[in-house]
Amino acid sequence: MHNDLDKKLRIERTLNEAKIMIHLRSQGLPVPAVLDVDIGNGIIVMEWIDGDLLRDRLLRSVSSRENVSIYRDIFYFVGETLGKIHDLGYYHGDPTVSNFIVDTTNRIWLIDFGLAGYSRDPEEWAVDLHLLFRSIETLIHEEVEKLKESIIKGYAESMKSFNYKRVLELVEDIRLRGRYIEKRRKIKTVW
Ligand SMILES: Nc1ncnc2c1ncn2[C@@H]1O[C@H](COP(=O)(O)OP(=O)(O)OP(=O)(O)O)[C@@H](O)[C@H]1O
Numbered sequence: 001m002h003n004d005l006d007k008k009l010r011i012e013r014t015l016n017e018a019k020i021m022i023h024l025r026s027q028g029l030p031v032p033a034v035l036d037v038d039i040g041n042g043i044i045v046m047e048w049i050d051g052d053l054l055r056d057r058l059l060r061s062v063s064s065r066e067n068v069s070i071y072r073d074i075f076y077f078v079g080e081t082l083g084k085i086h087d088l089g090y091y092h093g094d095p096t097v098s099n100f101i102v103d104t105t106n107r108i109w110l111i112d113f114g115l116a117g118y119s120r121d122p123e124e125w126a127v128d129l130h131l132l133f134r135s136i137e138t139l140i141h142e143e144v145e146k147l148k149e150s151i152i153k154g155y156a157e158s159m160k161s162f163n164y165k166r167v168l169e170l171v172e173d174i175r176l177r178g179r180y181i182e183k184r185r186k187i188k189t190v191w
């Protein structure tokens, strides 16, 4: 029984991930091409992207004291990619800088669709943006606002089916809720 359920879940998850990747790729998004799917074993064989994780690139720049504003173009494309995905009604679920690859020609690619889904609920889109912003803020401390600005510019350009400003308001709500919870936690520890 347990095994059956496990297998069913694995099949569902693998199918979900592969279907979303294939659909987004067919719409011209920078997602690795799916080459083969072994549903029973939960394996997706995909195109190999030769490059570095965006996180690793950023970390390298930070440690060599390089000005991170050189990432503004890259972050514009990151925002544009996420906006296009949301515009099609999908959310990624974990679009942090660890799930973007910058290839050898400086093009960005989005990977890891294990938590992705289809939803027209803007809250899901706001969570994506929130996770992306947080992943940058925890890595770098300078120029963060400029990089976020580039993301928002790209996002605004590609998110056509819904008012992107409304999504940004929801991002702010999520952020405030997070702060509120943190504050409550601190109060609790003091008590
Ligand atoms: N198409 C690809 N081309 C090149 N490298 C890839 C590709 N897909 C994944 N990787 C590499 O494998 C790592 C893990 O892949 P992925 O993010 O999809 O899985 P994960 O479940 O997040 O695993 P992890 O817990 O290691 O982050 C990525 O961080 C990246 O380095």
Ligand SMILES: [Mg+2]
Binding pocket: 098, 099, 112
């Ligand atoms: Mg990952």
